[in-house]
Amino acid sequence: MTEENVQLTDKELEALKDAQNENHLTSLVNGGSANVVRHDLVNRNNYLDVDEQVFGNISRKLADNLEKGFSGVLNTPSKIKASEIRVLDYATFIRSIDVPSSLTTLSLMPMEGQALLLISSPIIFSSLDRFFGGVGVSTIGFSPNRSFANAESAIVDIITKLVSGALKEAWSPLVEAKFEKRQSENDPTKIQCFKNEEAIVVTQFEVNIGEEIRGEITIAYPHSPVRAQTQKYAKKLEESALISSENLAWSQDLKEACLGLEVELKVELGKIRSSVGGISALKLGDELKLSKLGMLDVTVSGVPVFKAISGRAGERLAISIASVNKA
16 A cells, blocks of 8 residues: 555454445435544554564564674673664654764665664774773774774674674574675765655664673664564464464363273282192182282273382271382
């Protein structure tokens, strides 16, 4: 319907079905009132949403992966936390970018469009200082009207590779996207990955390197492709949960039915060896002395299940369960 792939709600679809009803049409022809359900075809903001649970899980997994990557590459403890998820237009977002920052576009193949990666300057300068044996507290100055120096660009490439790998892993349950680097700039006006009015999904991460350095990593996705993927995955999770619930109910019913079944439990108390002649000579009142077996086998429907010890409970012969046989 639009570039945002807007869909009608269930209520709106039901209204369309009702409009095809013969009685409804007859009522309209005879001057009756119509049941109207509004559908705003102009205001695209009605549909600027994403599944927060799915996106939140992606962001948390991404933060964990980045934290491990930063700590390993910089050889210093790093803390990275997903802070917020926003949906807004690109023009509003680009005005909020702090300068200086590194801006890198990433391919989303097989999804449409590109993502935009922003790395704040404190992260770049601190990482650069640590690579050259410093403590991460850099005093390097930076002007927004110049390009990164070679060393700074190299740091940006290293961080971009870390983010790209973390993104691939975090998104892998939904889609096998590549997140390959396309363009890198420090001037927001030179980045041409979104239209000004285009809706984007922005995820922000707070980065703490050591005890002194704080910065931010921000990722902006095109709204329509990622919304489609997250909704598809959310629906899959709901269906899986429903199936699991049905299976659990079925299993519980089966268990309750099985618990009511009658089974035969037997205990072998002892053995005696005899001849055919000895057995044929047995008569009423004869006593047979059984050899003591120690642990007794308890079988359920012919299957050995327990080990037991013989004894008495009052005046009755009894057994005490000593152990359960392993399956």
